[in-house]
Amino acid sequence: MPVVNYASREITCKIVYYGPGRSGKTSNLQYIHRRVPVARRGNMMSLATQGDRTLFFDFLPLDLGSISGFTTRFQLYTVPGQVYYRSTRRLVLQGADGVVFVADSQRRQMDENIESLRDLHEALADQGIDARAVPLVLQYNKQDLPADLILGTPELDAQLNFRGVPSYPADALGGVGVFETLRRVSELVLRRLSAPVPAGR
Amino acid sequence: MPDSRFRFETFVVGPSNRLAVSAARAVAEAPGKVYNPLFVYGESGLGKTHLLSAIGLAAATVDPALTVEYRSADEYVEQWQAAVDAGDAAAFRRQWEDVRLLLLDDVQFLANRTDTQSELLRLINTLQVAGRQVVMASDRPPAELDGLDQRLLTRMSGGLIVDIAPPEFETRAGILRALEADRGVAVGEAALEELARAPIANVRELHGLFNRLLAQHSLSREAQPDGVARAVVARAREERAAPPDEFEAFVSEVAAVVSSSVEQWRVRLAATVARWAGEGFRTGLLDRHLDAPDAPDLDALEARFASTVNRLRDLEREAARLDPRVAGVSAFRDPERVDEAETILQRALAAYDPPPAASPHFTIENLAPGVRNQLALRAAGEVIALPATRYNPLYLHGPSGAGKTHLAHAIANALAARDGASWTIACLDCSAFSEDLIDALRAGALERWRLRYRAVDALVIDNVDRLAGNDRSQDEVFYLFDALRESGRQIVLTAGVPPARLRAVAPRLVSRFESGLVVEIGLVSDAEAVARHTPVPDGAEAAAPTIDAWFDEAVDDSREAASYIEPTATGDSFFLDPEKVITEWPSIDGRLVEEPR
Numbered sequence: 001m002p003v004v005n006y007a008s009r010e011i012t013c014k015i016v017y018y019g020p021g022r023s024g025k026t027s028n029l030q031y032i033h034r035r036v037p038v039a040r041r042g043n044m045m046s047l048a049t050q051g052d053r054t055l056f057f058d059f060l061p062l063d064l065g066s067i068s069g070f071t072t073r074f075q076l077y078t079v080p081g082q083v084y085y086r087s088t089r090r091l092v093l094q095g096a097d098g099v100v101f102v103a104d105s106q107r108r109q110m111d112e113n114i115e116s117l118r119d120l121h122e123a124l125a126d127q128g129i130d131a132r133a134v135p136l137v138l139q140y141n142k143q144d145l146p147a148d149l150i151l152g153t154p155e156l157d158a159q160l161n162f163r164g165v166p167s168y169p170a171d172a173l174g175g176v177g178v179f180e181t182l183r184r185v186s187e188l189v190l191r192r193l194s195a196p197v198p199a200g201r
Numbered sequence: 202m203p204d205s206r207f208r209f210e211t212f213v214v215g216p217s218n219r220l221a222v223s224a225a226r227a228v229a230e231a232p233g234k235v236y237n238p239l240f241v242y243g244e245s246g247l248g249k250t251h252l253l254s255a256i257g258l259a260a261a262t263v264d265p266a267l268t269v270e271y272r273s274a275d276e277y278v279e280q281w282q283a284a285v286d287a288g289d290a291a292a293f294r295r296q297w298e299d300v301r302l303l304l305l306d307d308v309q310f311l312a313n314r315t316d317t318q319s320e321l322l323r324l325i326n327t328l329q330v331a332g333r334q335v336v337m338a339s340d341r342p343p344a345e346l347d348g349l350d351q352r353l354l355t356r357m358s359g360g361l362i363v364d365i366a367p368p369e370f371e372t373r374a375g376i377l378r379a380l381e382a383d384r385g386v387a388v389g390e391a392a393l394e395e396l397a398r399a400p401i402a403n404v405r406e407l408h409g410l411f412n413r414l415l416a417q418h419s420l421s422r423e424a425q426p427d428g429v430a431r432a433v434v435a436r437a438r439e440e441r442a443a444p445p446d447e448f449e450a451f452v453s454e455v456a457a458v459v460s461s462s463v464e465q466w467r468v469r470l471a472a473t474v475a476r477w478a479g480e481g482f483r484t485g486l487l488d489r490h491l492d493a494p495d496a497p498d499l500d501a502l503e504a505r506f507a508s509t510v511n512r513l514r515d516l517e518r519e520a521a522r523l524d525p526r527v528a529g530v531s532a533f534r535d536p537e538r539v540d541e542a543e544t545i546l547q548r549a550l551a552a553y554d555p556p557p558a559a560s561p562h563f564t565i566e567n568l569a570p571g572v573r574n575q576l577a578l579r580a581a582g583e584v585i586a587l588p589a590t591r592y593n594p595l596y597l598h599g600p601s602g603a604g605k606t607h608l609a610h611a612i613a614n615a616l617a618a619r620d621g622a623s624w625t626i627a628c629l630d631c632s633a634f635s636e637d638l639i640d641a642l643r644a645g646a647l648e649r650w651r652l653r654y655r656a657v658d659a660l661v662i663d664n665v666d667r668l669a670g671n672d673r674s675q676d677e678v679f680y681l682f683d684a685l686r687e688s689g690r691q692i693v694l695t696a697g698v699p700p701a702r703l704r705a706v707a708p709r710l711v712s713r714f715e716s717g718l719v720v721e722i723g724l725v726s727d728a729e730a731v732a733r734h735t736p737v738p739d740g741a742e743a744a745a746p747t748i749d750a751w752f753d754e755a756v757d758d759s760r761e762a763a764s765y766i767e768p769t770a771t772g773d774s775f776f777l778d779p780e781k782v783i784t785e786w787p788s789i790d791g792r793l794v795e796e797p798r
Contacts, residue, residue: 004463009471009475011459032448035447035448036448037448040448064452064455064456065452067452067455067456067459067460068456068459068460068463068468070459070463072455072459144398144400145370145398146370146371146398147216147369147370147371171400173438174400174438175400175438175447176400179447179448179450179451182451183450183451183454183455186451186454186455186458187454187455187458190455190458190459190462191458191462192462
């Protein structure tokens with residue numbers, strides 16, 4: 001659940017960008033970082049290897065200011081996509097209010113997409129979370145590549161979107177679909193504010 | 202008339218527009234025969250106008266006698282209004298009814314133009330009935346057009362609806378090649394492909410990029426065209442990626458979702474929490490409701506909380522006046538700890554104006570134990586050892602001079618000194634208690650008076666039979682009694698008679714006095730007074746009961762017998778009349794004459 005502190009009038013949402021290596025998760029955050037007014041963005045923290053692969057995770061805090069009297073903050077994380085960073089992915093995924101699964105639209109990357117999506121569901125299950133209860137949006141990145149290299153949205157939906165969640169074609173480098181994805185996952189997360197509070201909170 | 206530049210030959214066909222072009226060709230070849238009307242939609246700059254013109258030009262080529270009219274909806278509206286204003290509506294209609302191929306662009310601009318919509322509806326009906334072709338274009342499908350007459354929408358949807366999507370890579374590359382050929386320049390396939398990867402939303406932007414490429418390349422002839430193209434695309438990405446309001450649009454949307462998702466009662470309660478927290482009060486009572494699934498009665502909750510806060514403020518003000526050290530104690534800031542705050546004030550009051558204490562001269566050790574007071578002494582020992590646990594209240598009764606006052610004060614002194622505890626003990630005669638109350642009433646300080654007595658750890662009132670007829674004092678003793686006993690404080694009372702024989706004392710008090718241990722204390726005989734100086738071996742007294750002990754047993758037996766007799770409704774039972782049944786035998790100490798035999 002998004003953290004809503006009514007007493008201090010704060011809303012904090014954690015959104016995790018999940019997906020296979022080199023699918024464009026960090027590009028999403030970098031694009032958002034560039035678009036956010038300086039006053040509202042925290043420093044984007046990125047622990048990357050020399051090859052520009054995410055080693056641990058990226059973290060981008062966003063201060064959306066006062067919304068309906070609530071100081072609203074978003075925390076955007078990416079997980080390292082490489083297979084061997086499994087434990088780090090689980091760590092970053094903890095407490096996520098919403099997940100963006102960034103798939104690589106290239107045909108030859110489909111197996112990696114499927115493997116990563118399976119890994120996401122396993123990670124959620126390991127944490128005792130019903131994946132169906134977590135707001136999820138799929139982003140089909142690299143749609144700007146030549147058509148013979150990539151799959152279109154209907155084909156990607158057929159292979160990855162078995163839950164019928166919102167999906168967006170994107171070109172994260174150019175910014176196409178980046179905010180659309182963020183807007184949709186944020187909406188799904190925030191809609192849960194009015195959901196009944198689980199016992200024990 | 203259609204723009205002569207926009208022909209099918211110059212329209213680059215790709216997956217994104219193939220269906221639209223195919224339908225357009227079919228319509229151009231046989232107007233009115235297929236797809237009537239044809240509705241083409243797509244975002245601006247994707248070639249809708251080009252396609253409409255191409256239909257008109259191609260149809261005119263097939264049948265030069267064909268009357269073709271191309272208009273944007275804006276122009277049609279203007280012309281119709283002008284005709285109406287000039288009184289030429291009929292001529293206008295005739296002119297349009299002669300048209301055999303109507304090409305109407307940007308029909309989204311017909312929104313809310315009721316008159317024009319009606320006229321257009323009539324025209325389309327007329328044309329279709331006459332087998333004339335109608336082709337329309339819009340930036341969105343009919344179903345998404347707002348402000349249009351439903352009948353007109355139905356007509357628009359009655360033929361074929363096709364869309365033109367943004368061009369994909371191949372189409373973009375094709376468009377660029379066509380442009381290259383049209384301009385008579387050669388920038389090379391690599392540069393064109395590079396350009397085709399640019400993030401464009403429509404064909405016009407692609408034309409702009411191509412023009413930019415040519416311009417940049419003309420400035421630096423030695424540069425490779427594909428390198429220039431990469432730079433142009435990078436610039437385009439940068440420009441396109443920087444719509445200034447992208448983040449603000451995101452924030453606006455989040456704001457809309459939050460305002461519709463957060464329940465208003467929680468917002469109001471949160472404001473109340475923030476207010477009281479800001480004033481330094483703990484808000485746990487309110488916080489719990491914030492996390493609850495259902496809305497509480499907000500008005501009542503807020504009123505209760507405010508009232509409790511005011512009570513805490515009063516308590517703190519009074520306590521701080523008596524003892525400045527207690528000001529700011531956390532209990533005065535927590536509405537869940539009002540009891541604790543009251544206790545702090547009571548203690549402050551007790552320390553500031555302590556209730557009457559016991560006379561220090563009376564001690565247990567000074568009391569002569571004997572058969573007539575041994576039970577009372579044993580009960581006193583229990584009370585001192587375990588106050589407020591077994592015998593509460595301890596009610597001592599006996600005749601004047603039996604030592605009740607001595608024992609009561611002795612208990613008070615022992616409790617005060619118990620384990621070195623700094624207990625506050627109120628020990629006073631019932632008359633003094635009543636006088637103190639009257640003084641407090643006169644001074645308007647009743648609340649302080651009550652708090653002072655309620656702060657004590659033990660209350661000892663001597664001669665409670667003096668409450669007789671004093672209703673006001675009885676009321677206060679009643680409330681004080683309950684308050685002390687509920688909070689685990691010891692109460693010791695003395696009287697000349699047992700509770701049941703207290704005269705003019707409210708039954709509710711009598712029953713309370715009887716609820717602990719009622720024990721009699723008798724007069725100590727001279728012999729016993731002397732005997733206390735005579736060592737008696739342990740257990741000797743119990744082993745050889747004195748005449749007093751026999752008396753006691755007899756009295757107990759008679760009381761027990763009396764307890765089995767139900768009092769009559771009038772209450773004048775023979776057996777309950779103390780004048781008729783001797784339950785209290787007079788002491789015969791000193792009056793017994795032994796006859797020497």
